[in-house]
Amino acid sequence: MRANHKRSKTPAYYTASIAYDRRLAKYDIAGSVAHARMLAKQGIISEKDAELIIMGLVAIRQEIEQGQFPFKEELEDIHMNIEARLFEKAGDVAGKLHTARSRNDQVAVDVRLFLKDAIKDSARGIRGLQEALLKQAEANRDALMPGYTHLQRAQPILFAHHMLAYFHMLQRDMGRFQDCLRRVDMLPLGSGALAGVPYLVDREFLAKELGFARISENSMDAVADRDFIAEYQATAAITMMHLSRLCEELILWSTEEFGFIKLSNEYTTGSSIMPQKRNPDMAELARGKTGRVYGNLIGILTLLKGLPLTYNRDLQEDKEGLFDTVDTMVSSLEACGGMVESLTVNRDKLAKAAGEGYILATDLADYLVSKGVPFRQAHGQVKALVEYAMECGKSLRELSLPEYQRFSPKFDAGVYEITPQSAVEARDVPGGTSPKQVQRALAQAKRILEEQGGR
Numbered sequence: 001m002r003a004n005h006k007r008s009k010t011p012a013y014y015t016a017s018i019a020y021d022r023r024l025a026k027y028d029i030a031g032s033v034a035h036a037r038m039l040a041k042q043g044i045i046s047e048k049d050a051e052l053i054i055m056g057l058v059a060i061r062q063e064i065e066q067g068q069f070p071f072k073e074e075l076e077d078i079h080m081n082i083e084a085r086l087f088e089k090a091g092d093v094a095g096k097l098h099t100a101r102s103r104n105d106q107v108a109v110d111v112r113l114f115l116k117d118a119i120k121d122s123a124r125g126i127r128g129l130q131e132a133l134l135k136q137a138e139a140n141r142d143a144l145m146p147g148y149t150h151l152q153r154a155q156p157i158l159f160a161h162h163m164l165a166y167f168h169m170l171q172r173d174m175g176r177f178q179d180c181l182r183r184v185d186m187l188p189l190g191s192g193a194l195a196g197v198p199y200l201v202d203r204e205f206l207a208k209e210l211g212f213a214r215i216s217e218n219s220m221d222a223v224a225d226r227d228f229i230a231e232y233q234a235t236a237a238i239t240m241m242h243l244s245r246l247c248e249e250l251i252l253w254s255t256e257e258f259g260f261i262k263l264s265n266e267y268t269t270g271s272s273i274m275p276q277k278r279n280p281d282m283a284e285l286a287r288g289k290t291g292r293v294y295g296n297l298i299g300i301l302t303l304l305k306g307l308p309l310t311y312n313r314d315l316q317e318d319k320e321g322l323f324d325t326v327d328t329m330v331s332s333l334e335a336c337g338g339m340v341e342s343l344t345v346n347r348d349k350l351a352k353a354a355g356e357g358y359i360l361a362t363d364l365a366d367y368l369v370s371k372g373v374p375f376r377q378a379h380g381q382v383k384a385l386v387e388y389a390m391e392c393g394k395s396l397r398e399l400s401l402p403e404y405q406r407f408s409p410k411f412d413a414g415v416y417e418i419t420p421q422s423a424v425e426a427r428d429v430p431g432g433t434s435p436k437q438v439q440r441a442l443a444q445a446k447r448i449l450e451e452q453g454g455r
């Protein structure tokens with residue numbers, strides 16, 4: 001008994017979204033239950049009818065949870081599938097549920113409810129990775145390593161400082177998701193198809209029932225707006241970009257050439273032909289999947305750019321990319337969290353790299369500055385000194401004092417006290433890499449996680 005359900009003339013395989021929007025089922029049912037309650041409360045339908053409708057919806061929810069719901073492609077989408085099933089369960093009273101509602105405000109409410117949960121999952125994933133980064137930073141709190149610019153060894157830093165850099169990137173992502181949530185958290189129901197509804201509905205009641213912070217201000221905007229999806233996509237794209245940068249470093253660091261870390265077995269794979277290989281597949285996949293998420297962002301922006309108000313069927317195309325981004329990003333965050341947590345740091349290799357070559361050149365210049373040489377001049381003298389050392393194949397440490405003094409008479413035996421350790425200790429500005437500052441930064445990061453509450 002599917003009264004009022006016209007069979008579509010266009011082929012279902014093309015128009016249907018049920019293959020993917022079935023994922024919205026639980027939100028669709030929650031929206032319908034709240035709507036039925038509101039209709040009864042306002043005397044638009046009887047209490048008895050609302051009860052029958054809600055009983056039917058609850059039974060349908062159970063069917064779906066138990067995998068027994070007969071999804072039908074010819075019924076197009078999740079909204080029509082559930083409504084048609086409600087006719088089968090509850091009889092003709094089902095026809096009253098769609099009073100004062102349209103699929104346009106219905107689908108908008110479903111996606112917003114879905115996204116509120118997805119943002120929670122996203123935040124949990126970010127936090128998991130932040131905890132792993134913090135754990136590694138604390139476990140290796142005094143490990144030295146080279147810091148890089150242009151992928152050239154630049155200055156010694158603490159490994160913990162490097163880990164905390166990623167912590168802060170992720171903290172900004174967290175902020176962006178929370179900010180996005182404020183705009184997702186708005187009830188569109190009651191907007192009808194586009195103009196509002198000619199019934200005395202209680203939208204505030206609906207918002208409360210469904211846990212929305214507020215109601216939408218303009219019915220046309222409410223059914224046409226997908227900014228909140230674009231915003232989530234943009235935030236996810238930035239988060240994936242951060243993961244990709246992290247993964248790129250992990251991949252480099254785990255090469256024989258660097259040898260800074262060893263990824264645990266669960267996060268590497270062997271080669272089918274080369275027995276010695278430990279390929280960092282998980283990190284490579286997270287780096288690769290970043291492209292998919294960028295694509296989904298461009299997809300939604302392009303989808304929206306030419307749409308006249310209000311609802312257009314194009315909007316059905318907002319969902320697959322969104323679901324894909326949520327799944328891709330949340331699983332990437334989990335994989336990266338596990339990968340960081342389980343990696344081992346080769347402190348000796350790191351420390352050795354932090355002392356090799358000419359990485360202390362800046363500190364030599366700063367040393368001359370402490371003897372009264374203007375920085376630009378000191379920079380030039382040390383540059384010449386380094387060129388000389390490179391030519392004779394000597395490290396800075398291997399140069400004799402007379403050799404040093406050939407480049408500046410201000411050099412004295414004190415130059416031999418410049419070490420990677422003294423170099424990091426010297427950078428004792430807020431935000432710098434000195435052990436004292438990093439200690440403080442670690443405590444602050446822990447406080448941030450505590451204030452945000454547990455997972």
Ligand code: ARG
Nearest residue numbers: 017077103104107311315316
């Ligand atoms: N499946 C549609 C979507 O995802 C639901 C809304 C349909 N509304 C309409 N007027 N055809 O956008």
